[in-house]
Amino acid sequence: xxxxxxxxxxxxxxxxxxxxxxxxxxxxxxxxxxxxxxxxxxxxxxxxxxxxxxxxxxxxxxxxxxxxxxxxxxxxxxxxxxxxxxxxxxxxxxxxxxxxxxxxxxxxxxxxxxxxxx
Numbered sequence: 001x002x003x004x005x006x007x008x009x010x011x012x013x014x015x016x017x018x019x020x021x022x023x024x025x026x027x028x029x030x031x032x033x034x035x036x037x038x039x040x041x042x043x044x045x046x047x048x049x050x051x052x053x054x055x056x057x058x059x060x061x062x063x064x065x066x067x068x069x070x071x072x073x074x075x076x077x078x079x080x081x082x083x084x085x086x087x088x089x090x091x092x093x094x095x096x097x098x099x100x101x102x103x104x105x106x107x108x109x110x111x112x113x114x115x116x117x118x
Contacts, residue, residue: 031083
């Protein structure tokens with residue numbers, strides 16, 4: 001059940017990110033739901049490889065290069081998902097940051113509601 005809630009929260013977060021950032025376009029909720037699945041796969045498979053390959057730069061920049069890795073991962077989601085378009089690196093960078101904040105905020109709300117009800 002928690003997987004479905006997290007998936008729906010991420011899809012809604014994609015819609016909110018689309019609304020807040022003009023360089024990101026999500027055509028429908030279905031595209032956002034597919035993008036949430038693709039984001040999970042990219043974070044599970046591609047992102048760890050990118051982190052390992054860019055470890056010297058990450059150490060040199062005291063971890064700030066991980067923002068670039070997140071932007072690359074977010075751009076890959078736009079590339080692999082039909083109906084999701086991310087225009088440019090800075091839109092991917094800010095989109096990944098906004099998506100993280102929005103999904104974290106929504107997860108906190110639903111987590112506190114489930115603790116109060118259960």
